[in-house]
Each structure stands twice: as structure tokens, then as C-alpha cells.
Amino acid sequence: MDEIKLGMVGLGTVGSGVLAMVQKHAAKISAVTGRQLVVKTVVVKNPQKHQQVADLVHLTTELDDLLNDSEIKIVIEVMGGIHPAKEIIEQMLRAHKHVVSANKDLIATAGQELIALAKQNHCDLMYEASVAGGIPILRTIADSFAADQITEVKGIVNGTTNYILTQMSQSNRSYEDALKQAQKLGFAEADPTNDVQGRDAGYKMAILSRFAFGTNVAVDQFKVTGIDQVDQVDVQQAAAFGYTLKLVGIARLVDQRVFVEVAPALVNIHHPLAQVNNENNAVMVTGRAVGDTLFYGPGAGGLPTANSVLSDITTVTKNMILKTNGNSFNGYSHPLPFADATMVKDCYYLSLTLPDQPGEMQKLTTVMAELNASFSQIVQKASDQGEARVMIITHQMSKAQLNQLELALQDLGTIQLHCAYRVIN
Amino acid sequence: MDEIKLGMVGLGTVGSGVLAMVQKHAAKISAVTGRQLVVKTVVVKNPQKHQQVADLVHLTTELDDLLNDSEIKIVIEVMGGIHPAKEIIEQMLRAHKHVVSANKDLIATAGQELIALAKQNHCDLMYEASVAGGIPILRTIADSFAADQITEVKGIVNGTTNYILTQMSQSNRSYEDALKQAQKLGFAEADPTNDVQGRDAGYKMAILSRFAFGTNVAVDQFKVTGIDQVDQVDVQQAAAFGYTLKLVGIARLVDQRVFVEVAPALVNIHHPLAQVNNENNAVMVTGRAVGDTLFYGPGAGGLPTANSVLSDITTVTKNMILKTNGNSFNGYSHPLPFADATMVKDCYYLSLTLPDQPGEMQKLTTVMAELNASFSQIVQKASDQGEARVMIITHQMSKAQLNQLELALQDLGTIQLHCAYRVIN
Structure with a gap:
């Protein structure tokens, strides 16, 4: 032979x-x-x-x-x-x-x-x-979605952060403890910066965006938020609301424009991505014709x-x-502009502290009302040293509204927004 | 153009x-x-x-x-x-x-x-x-597992039966009610025989076996059991044991021999296949190198x-x-014999009725002991008209031991074995 x-x-x-x-x-x-x-x-x-x-x-x-x-x-x-x-x-x-x-x-x-x-x-x-270690996702998108219009790719594409978040969620560990455990077991490197700050996932989303939408996206052209600021309190509250916290990369087609982001997100526990635990990865590809498909497997090793x-x-x-060498791995090229912040709409989980005194909650609700943003779930936790922790799940709002909300809360001065995580239902 | x-x-x-x-x-x-x-x-x-x-x-x-x-x-x-x-x-x-x-x-x-x-x-x-409607599983096996030795393919590859079992499990419907509901919603045909008796899943497993192992398997060469005999009692007991009942097609490599079967199985609720509900399909491909991968999506439509x-x-x-037409879709050919019943080992869920009188349980345990089969979980349900319903999860036993057990219980005459379902952990 x-x-x-x-x-x-x-x-x-x-x-x-x-x-x-x-x-x-x-x-x-x-x-x-x-x-x-x-x-x-x-x-x-x-x-x-x-x-x-x-x-x-x-x-x-x-x-x-x-x-x-x-x-x-x-x-x-x-x-x-x-x-x-x-x-x-x-x-x-x-x-x-x-x-x-x-x-x-x-x-x-x-x-x-x-x-x-x-x-x-x-x-x-x-x-x-x-991308995604053992999951054959690139060739599948290139070959099996050639005739479909992919509208969204979202994935858990970093095993280190998924291991840490799974441990924070299932064993109630703090971020620091879970990271140490991951390092001990070889799921995190001695210097975990690239993983925990989301950059590794960012690289993968850039490559996935090229295959899904045919457009070139560089990792410094979209927002990447890691998990190193994730608080155990929010992991617990996510669970209480019926969600699990994951680092999710999203690449979405919005009105013939592209939106890409890597950030922690609350994933509904009934969503297939919520079941992807520890060092495993998964990518959900949504096509106009095919609907939701999911590709799951080991993300590294x-x-x-x-x-x-x-x-x-x-x-x-x-x-x-x-004798057919020399053809691109990804044959789809279709350059797209980036979507505006006004076009990208999601529900968000907001975690805030505010002074435990009359009028503060009203300030918050007034700011939200002025931005035409509303919420579907709200929880106030027992006050701690004169401060109350409030967690909210909003109805759909645009990225632009979210940015305005952040600025408005900064202006108020008394209310602190700890995080605003996308909610995936 | x-x-x-x-x-x-x-x-x-x-x-x-x-x-x-x-x-x-x-x-x-x-x-x-x-x-x-x-x-x-x-x-x-x-x-x-x-x-x-x-x-x-x-x-x-x-x-x-x-x-x-x-x-x-x-x-x-x-x-x-x-x-x-x-x-x-x-x-x-x-x-x-x-x-x-x-x-x-x-x-x-x-x-x-x-x-x-x-x-x-x-x-x-x-x-x-x-196979599996919108899930690009055949091309993925042919192209992305070309260098791996696949050891097992197991899947939920029939949307009709998965819809019915999901409804039996989540809404406590009887098989008949769930079937009617499926027909009403267009998930089952007016004559559902091919689906509910497992033949449709059998066809798909025959094709999957060819791609995974390179060997030709005809649907009448392996056992196909449908869901039309599934009892609500066993769906409930499966849940109590921490499992969900699914119609699972299995194609397994055992010592360079192939084993294929379609039958209801208890799937551990933490297993990715357990989360595949209603009309959706999923195929888990296990490779010697890659480990477990799962491909999920709409099975029909x-x-x-x-x-x-x-x-x-x-x-x-x-x-x-x-100018490269004429090559086989599946390039892998590697004819294999079928595995013997002694080689195929699984844990089983057994559901039995026995006369609610002294000595009957001992007869059962004696038969099991004689076959060198043991169990890990056992539940006896409140007696009904002088009969007790006993559900067991066994330790690993071979298909041959299971066959012997069925014969031995027939010989006893008083103990009725309603079903023996594979357990997937």
C-alpha cells in the first residue's frame, strides 16, 4: 500500500x-x-x-x-x-x-x-x-450547513472555564477554590489568564463566525468578558431562578449584520447547553431551515x-x-458589517447592591422605566451592612439600552451594578 | 453563473x-x-x-x-x-x-x-x-471519525416514539393517550406500526452500523423491540430509580464483533441522551480516541x-x-461477524409480578444466584390482588444470562417477567 x-x-x-x-x-x-x-x-x-x-x-x-x-x-x-x-x-x-x-x-x-x-x-x-477539541464542528458547518442560512452559533467552547463554573455551581466552591481544583486536575494551566478572561473562547468564536457567516471577525473587534469576576452569589441566584451560569460565546446574524460576544450567561436548565458540564464543550448551531442542532464532546485532551x-x-x-488540494477548508465568504448595539436584543440578569433605605428601589425602577426596560423576575436578598442585594431578570432589551442603564446607574452613585449577564431561554 | x-x-x-x-x-x-x-x-x-x-x-x-x-x-x-x-x-x-x-x-x-x-x-x-432527519450524522461519521475506531453508536433515532415516551414520562399519560396526542400533533402517522414497533429505528441503526463499523447489517439480523408494550408503571419506576425511559438503538463493537439492537432502555438522567425530549433525535458516537460525542437536532420535519x-x-x-463523483458516501468497509450473546454485557431493569406469599422472592433470588447474576437496586410495590410488583436493577450480566433468566422464570411458572430493559449509565 x-x-x-x-x-x-x-x-x-x-x-x-x-x-x-x-x-x-x-x-x-x-x-x-x-x-x-x-x-x-x-x-x-x-x-x-x-x-x-x-x-x-x-x-x-x-x-x-x-x-x-x-x-x-x-x-x-x-x-x-x-x-x-x-x-x-x-x-x-x-x-x-x-x-x-x-x-x-x-x-x-x-x-x-x-x-x-x-x-x-x-x-x-x-x-x-x-475549535472545541474533539467536536467535529468546523467541517460539519462547512459541509452539512452549506445550503442553510445559519442564524446563530452559540457555544461552550472553553473547557477550563466550564469546569470552574460547574464546580462553583454543583459544589458551591468559590471562583478561587474552583480554579485551584481545576489546576490540580490539569483542566487549567498554571497561568490561566487566556482561559478565564475569555480570550481563548474569543479566538474560537472568531473562527466559528467565519464558518457560520462567511465573514472575517477579529477577536479585538468584539467584547470578551471572562469568568474571573463571577461571584458565587450570582451562581446561586441563577440556580434559584432556574438557570445555570456558563461562559457562552455567541455569534448571531441580526438583519444581515453580525454580532459576536463572549460573556458569562444564564442558561435555562432545560436548554441543552445547560447540561454541558465540567471540561466538556458544546456548540449549538441554529439554521433557518434545520432549527436547533447541538454538537457535544470533549473540548480538549x-x-x-x-x-x-x-x-x-x-x-x-x-x-x-x-488531486483536489488547494480548496479552502471553509468555502463560504460573505463579508458583513457589525450589528449596532440597538439591534442586539436579549433578556439580562442584573445583580445590584443598593443602600437599604427608602427610595433606592424607586430610583432603580425609575431609571429602568425611563429606558423603557422592564423586568420579569426580581429578588431582594436580606440586607447586609446596610446594603441590599437585588437580582433582576429583565424582559428583552437592546445592548444600547443596557449600556444606557449602566451609565444611568453610575450617575446615580448609590446603586452598584455588579454584573449584567445575558439570559438564554 | x-x-x-x-x-x-x-x-x-x-x-x-x-x-x-x-x-x-x-x-x-x-x-x-x-x-x-x-x-x-x-x-x-x-x-x-x-x-x-x-x-x-x-x-x-x-x-x-x-x-x-x-x-x-x-x-x-x-x-x-x-x-x-x-x-x-x-x-x-x-x-x-x-x-x-x-x-x-x-x-x-x-x-x-x-x-x-x-x-x-x-x-x-x-x-x-x-438517518435522524436534520442531524448531519452520516457525513460526520464518514469524514470526522475516519481515523478513529468507533466502539459504540447509540441513539434516539425515532421522533415519534421519543415524543410518546416523553409524554408518558412528563405528563404521566398512558401509552395509548400519548400515541393519540402524537397523532393529533402530526408526530405519529395514522398507522404508527413501523415507528412504535421499532422498525424505523432499526433501519437507521442498520445504516449507522455500516458507517460506524464498515459492516453490513440487515434489519432482520438483529432484535428490534418497540414501545407498544411499555407500561406507565415502569416509566414511573424508572424515574424513581433516577432514569428516563427511551427507545435506544445500540450498535456496539465487542471483541471485533458487532452487536446491534433497538429496544426501550433506562437512561440515567445525567446522561446526555436523557435530555433529548419530544420529537428530537440524538446520536452518541463513542470513539476510542475521541471518547463520547453527541449530535442532537430535529429528527424529522x-x-x-x-x-x-x-x-x-x-x-x-x-x-x-x-470531477470526483463516483466515490462511496461511506468509504469504510470492514465486514464483522455478530457478537455472541455471552459477549454482550449490560445492566438490566427487570419488572416482575410474583404471588405475594412467602418463598416467592426467595425463588427469584435463587434463580438469579444460580445464574451468577446480582442486583444493585430492588423495589417491591404495594401488593395488588394478591400479587406484588418487583422492580430490579441488576449488575452487569450478559445477554445469554438474561435469556437463561427469562427461561428459568418461565419454568417456575409463578413469577411473570414483564420487561427487561437495558440500563445506560
């Missing part, structure tokens, strides 16, 4: 998963593709650290061992980070090698550029593993992510056999 | 959905495929019944209007049933037309034959819509199913552009 020789840059959790799968599932891969996949060369910083695979692959520190090896047709980039991953992928594409990457930061940031370079060199560039890398490799391999 | 002309046979709910989508989503389809799709000719029994689309398409009763029209490259079969759908598809393939079908009965029954004929004529034959048909059409269109 003909062999397809692969090169790889990086040999961490995902890279090791790829090595393991190529060997253990060789029979299945051959049955499906008619080719035998062989990882020939792996570029690593320190070959000494990877001696356990030294007799299986050629370990090297030299990129040239990939670049100058005409036998290697496909290069897998699993080193992560933007630089020098970007420059390495550029070199590989210019050397006419197909590239499979698991690098969300890079694809979200420099995807457009790299996609153009791949096309120019008649090479495939695929990155299924960059070596083998699940490796499976997404391998699905790219088998697709590139099929393209090589059919 | 170049046009691709389509023909269609049948114009029911799904056919009408296809017509609507091709028109309403024309811009998106063109953006993705670079071609304009036009439904040119539709073959129906009675053109008079479809006058509302008479100015959009050529309505005809003559198959020859498709067969002899060399402009028509792709034919959509949405008439359903095995005959004459099979003969019509054969004619189309022989006339070198690509075929997209939504016909599970036909694909499950005669799929192998038709696939061979398509290959022989270098034509595409795709049938995403034949005109537009959702039409979206799956359209995903096939856009794929065929891309293949036409790339």
Missing part, C-alpha cells in the same frame, strides 16, 4: 496523541483512505525529552529536515502560539506542503493571510482541532484533539488521491 | 422543503458552490395537487421526463418506500444521474446493491437525510430533512466541479 509521509512540529499532548492514533488505528485509516500514514519526522526543541519515541520517528531540532524532505507531503503544526508558528506554516506552504494545524490563536489572528497563502500554493490548510487533527489529515489524503 | 439542474421524484413534506430551500437560500448556495441550483422537473402522481408550484417547476407524471433530460444531472428521491423507489433509483443511476435519497427503508434494505450500481456508473449516491438533502446536493455539486 502507498505511504503518505507526515512531518510534525511540536510533540506535546496533542502531538503525542497524533503519533499514538496513526499507529493504533493504522488498519482503519488504511481501510478508509487506501493509504498508510507514517509520521516520519518530528521537530522538537529538545529531542532528549522525547526518547521514548526515538525509534519510531526521526526527532530533530531542524525545520529544514521537514522543508527539504520532498517525501513529506503533509505537516502537522501542534506547537501552539502565534510566533514562530505563523512563520513556520508560511515556510511549509511555500514549500508546497499541506498543513494541518490545531492552533486557534494563530488561525483566529492570521487565518485570512495563511488561507490566501495556501491557495496561492495549491495547498490544503485545515484546522478542525482549533490529547486524543480527542488528535482525532480532529487526523480527520484533517485523512481529508488532505483523500484530496491528494483525487 | 453556471446552473446545475435537478430533478425530483416525490413532492411531500421533504420535497416541498427542498424546493423552498433551493429558492430561499439561493445566494448562500451559490456563494458556497459557485453554481446556481435549479429544480427543473418534479415527478408526482397527481400534478393537480401541486398547482401552487406549477409555475416554478415542470410537474409531470412521467419518469422519462427526468431520464431523457440530459440537462438534469442530479435526481432527488423523496417518495419513500422500497418499491418502486428502488427501481426508479436504479434507472436514474443507469442513466448516469447522481442520486440523493432520503429513503431509510430502501437504503437499509437494498443499500449495498444500489451503492455498487452507483459506483459502476461513476455516479454519487448520497442519503444523509435517511420538512425543512430540517431538506437541509440534509441539500447538504448531499451541495456535496455532489462540489464533486461535479472537481
Whole structure:
């Protein structure tokens, strides 16, 4: 059987998963593709650290061992980070090698550029593993929603924050405790900033927006709010209202404009996203024809992510056999402007403290009434040191109304708005 | 822009959905495929019944209007049933037309034959819509699990029975009442036999088995149990044990053998399948590398199913552009024998009545002990006319042990086993 020789840059959790799968599932891969996949060369910083695979692959520190090896047709980039991953992928594409990457930061940031370079060199560039680990969401949107108009994609696309919020909700842990627990179990990194501040989810929503709507969205063009300010009090109150607090990325089509945001949200406990717990991820895709569909699975982990890398490799391999390389992973391009704050309407959960004295609640209701905003549920908690905590679920209001409300409350001076979370019913 | 002309046979709910989508989503389809799709000719029994689309398409009763029209490259079969759908598809393939079908009965029954004929004529034959309506499960298994070894596929793949069971569980309706309600709302047909007796789910599991394991399984080669014997008492007791009763199709790899079954099962309320309610469907795919993934969405309905048909059409269109037609929808072939009853192990829920008198429970426990089967939960309900109802959840036991248990209880004569449902934790 003909062999397809692969090169790889990086040999961490995902890279090791790829090595393991190529060997253990060789029979299945051959049955499906008619080719035998062989990882020939792996570029690593320190070959000494990877001696356990030294007799299986050629370990090297030299990129040239990939670049100058005409036998290697496909290069897998699993080193992560933007630089020098970007420059390495550029070199590989210019050397006419197909590239499979698991690098969300890079694809979200420099995807457009790299996609153009791949096309120019008649090479495939695929990155299924960059979003939601083991869930095959990008290829599904590209292939199975090709004829539907997607109206919204919303997802739990970061396992670290979902683990922390699940623990805060189910075990009543504080944010700090839950984070420590996540770090202990390997679900959070030593420096969890990118995860807990929502940036990682932001990268994924940028990529999902491109696939769903065909439009380019950069992560600094939309609002990203993490979970590091989430208060246990609000997690509890969410549950009392019949919701569970999740970090939700939303990409929505509003009147032929696009709205993207990552922020904590209250998800109705009967909504399928509410059942996605711990390190798992899920993406709900809503299409005009198909309605609501949900794709659930492990959001990270070596083998699940490796499976997404391998699905790219088998697709590139099929393209090589059919001589159809060089077509974009996502064939849909349809540039859209961003939606105005007046167009984006949701219900919100507001958590406030106000002085426990006559007239304060009236101030709040007056401000809301002036903004033409109303609420469906309200709870006042026992007063604490002269202050009352008030939690509200509003009726639908626009993002613009919410912004005005925040300003008006600042002007009042006595009422503090702790958070305003989107409500998903 | 170049046009691709389509023909269609049948114009029911799904056919009408296809017509609507091709028109309403024309811009998106063109953006993705670079071609304009036009439904040119539709073959129906009675053109008079479809006058509302008479100015959009050529309505005809003559198959020859498709067969002899060399402009028509792709034919959509949405008439359903095995005959004459099979003969019509054969004619189309022989006339070198690509075929997209939504016909599970036909694909499950005669799929192998038709696939061979398509290959022989270098034509595409795709049938995403034949399983789980709007959920893009077949293409996902074929493309995104190509390198993983799938170990189990289990799903709620029939919307009618799921609607009925949801109503029995949530509204305490009897089976008969819930069925009537389903018929009233259009979730069940006037003759619901194929759905409630599990045959429809059986067809889908046969197709899923082929995609997951590469092996051909016919619906009469495995056991299919429907929901028409499900008792409200057991639905309630399932809930009390922390489970919800669902009609679950299982296709499992056991020691390089395959096991397939459709039967009611108790699903742990924390399992993602337990949250799939009413007419919705979901398929859980477990891969050796990826672990558990779940695909959820509408299991039927005109537009959702039409979206799956359209995903096939856009794929065929891309293949036409790339000149890569004629490859199997499912590229994985790996014939496997069936697993023995001794190899297939599960926990079971047993519901029994026994005479409410001394020694009867001992007979039951003796039989179980002799078979080396044990239980983890047991409940005896208040006696009724001298009989006690006993519900048990067993530890893992093999299908062979279960069969022996059924025979042993028959031999005893006094203990009646009402049902033995698989337990999914």
C-alpha cells in the first residue's frame, strides 16, 4: 500500500496523541483512505525529552529536515502560539506542503493571510482541532450547513472555564477554590489568564463566525468578558431562578449584520447547553431551515484533539488521491458589517447592591422605566451592612439600552451594578 | 453563473422543503458552490395537487421526463418506500444521474446493491437525510471519525416514539393517550406500526452500523423491540430509580464483533441522551480516541430533512466541479461477524409480578444466584390482588444470562417477567 509521509512540529499532548492514533488505528485509516500514514519526522526543541519515541520517528531540532524532505507531503503544526508558528506554516506552504494545524490563536489572528497563502500554493490548510477539541464542528458547518442560512452559533467552547463554573455551581466552591481544583486536575494551566478572561473562547468564536457567516471577525473587534469576576452569589441566584451560569460565546446574524460576544450567561436548565458540564464543550448551531442542532464532546485532551487533527489529515489524503488540494477548508465568504448595539436584543440578569433605605428601589425602577426596560423576575436578598442585594431578570432589551442603564446607574452613585449577564431561554 | 439542474421524484413534506430551500437560500448556495441550483422537473402522481408550484417547476407524471433530460444531472428521491423507489433509483443511476435519497427503508434494505450500481456508473449516491432527519450524522461519521475506531453508536433515532415516551414520562399519560396526542400533533402517522414497533429505528441503526463499523447489517439480523408494550408503571419506576425511559438503538463493537439492537432502555438522567425530549433525535458516537460525542437536532420535519438533502446536493455539486463523483458516501468497509450473546454485557431493569406469599422472592433470588447474576437496586410495590410488583436493577450480566433468566422464570411458572430493559449509565 502507498505511504503518505507526515512531518510534525511540536510533540506535546496533542502531538503525542497524533503519533499514538496513526499507529493504533493504522488498519482503519488504511481501510478508509487506501493509504498508510507514517509520521516520519518530528521537530522538537529538545529531542532528549522525547526518547521514548526515538525509534519510531526521526526527532530533530531542524525545520529544514521537514522543508527539504520532498517525501513529506503533509505537516502537522501542534506547537501552539502565534510566533514562530505563523512563520513556520508560511515556510511549509511555500514549500508546497499541506498543513494541518490545531492552533486557534494563530488561525483566529492570521487565518485570512495563511488561507490566501495556501491557495496561492495549491495547498490544503485545515484546522478542525482549533475549535472545541474533539467536536467535529468546523467541517460539519462547512459541509452539512452549506445550503442553510445559519442564524446563530452559540457555544461552550472553553473547557477550563466550564469546569470552574460547574464546580462553583454543583459544589458551591468559590471562583478561587474552583480554579485551584481545576489546576490540580490539569483542566487549567498554571497561568490561566487566556482561559478565564475569555480570550481563548474569543479566538474560537472568531473562527466559528467565519464558518457560520462567511465573514472575517477579529477577536479585538468584539467584547470578551471572562469568568474571573463571577461571584458565587450570582451562581446561586441563577440556580434559584432556574438557570445555570456558563461562559457562552455567541455569534448571531441580526438583519444581515453580525454580532459576536463572549460573556458569562444564564442558561435555562432545560436548554441543552445547560447540561454541558465540567471540561466538556458544546456548540449549538441554529439554521433557518434545520432549527436547533447541538454538537457535544470533549473540548480538549490529547486524543480527542488528535482525532480532529487526523480527520484533517485523512481529508488532505483523500484530496491528494483525487488531486483536489488547494480548496479552502471553509468555502463560504460573505463579508458583513457589525450589528449596532440597538439591534442586539436579549433578556439580562442584573445583580445590584443598593443602600437599604427608602427610595433606592424607586430610583432603580425609575431609571429602568425611563429606558423603557422592564423586568420579569426580581429578588431582594436580606440586607447586609446596610446594603441590599437585588437580582433582576429583565424582559428583552437592546445592548444600547443596557449600556444606557449602566451609565444611568453610575450617575446615580448609590446603586452598584455588579454584573449584567445575558439570559438564554 | 453556471446552473446545475435537478430533478425530483416525490413532492411531500421533504420535497416541498427542498424546493423552498433551493429558492430561499439561493445566494448562500451559490456563494458556497459557485453554481446556481435549479429544480427543473418534479415527478408526482397527481400534478393537480401541486398547482401552487406549477409555475416554478415542470410537474409531470412521467419518469422519462427526468431520464431523457440530459440537462438534469442530479435526481432527488423523496417518495419513500422500497418499491418502486428502488427501481426508479436504479434507472436514474443507469442513466448516469447522481442520486440523493432520503429513503431509510430502501437504503437499509437494498443499500449495498444500489451503492455498487452507483459506483459502476461513476455516479454519487448520497442519503444523509435517511438517518435522524436534520442531524448531519452520516457525513460526520464518514469524514470526522475516519481515523478513529468507533466502539459504540447509540441513539434516539425515532421522533415519534421519543415524543410518546416523553409524554408518558412528563405528563404521566398512558401509552395509548400519548400515541393519540402524537397523532393529533402530526408526530405519529395514522398507522404508527413501523415507528412504535421499532422498525424505523432499526433501519437507521442498520445504516449507522455500516458507517460506524464498515459492516453490513440487515434489519432482520438483529432484535428490534418497540414501545407498544411499555407500561406507565415502569416509566414511573424508572424515574424513581433516577432514569428516563427511551427507545435506544445500540450498535456496539465487542471483541471485533458487532452487536446491534433497538429496544426501550433506562437512561440515567445525567446522561446526555436523557435530555433529548419530544420529537428530537440524538446520536452518541463513542470513539476510542475521541471518547463520547453527541449530535442532537430535529429528527424529522420538512425543512430540517431538506437541509440534509441539500447538504448531499451541495456535496455532489462540489464533486461535479472537481470531477470526483463516483466515490462511496461511506468509504469504510470492514465486514464483522455478530457478537455472541455471552459477549454482550449490560445492566438490566427487570419488572416482575410474583404471588405475594412467602418463598416467592426467595425463588427469584435463587434463580438469579444460580445464574451468577446480582442486583444493585430492588423495589417491591404495594401488593395488588394478591400479587406484588418487583422492580430490579441488576449488575452487569450478559445477554445469554438474561435469556437463561427469562427461561428459568418461565419454568417456575409463578413469577411473570414483564420487561427487561437495558440500563445506560
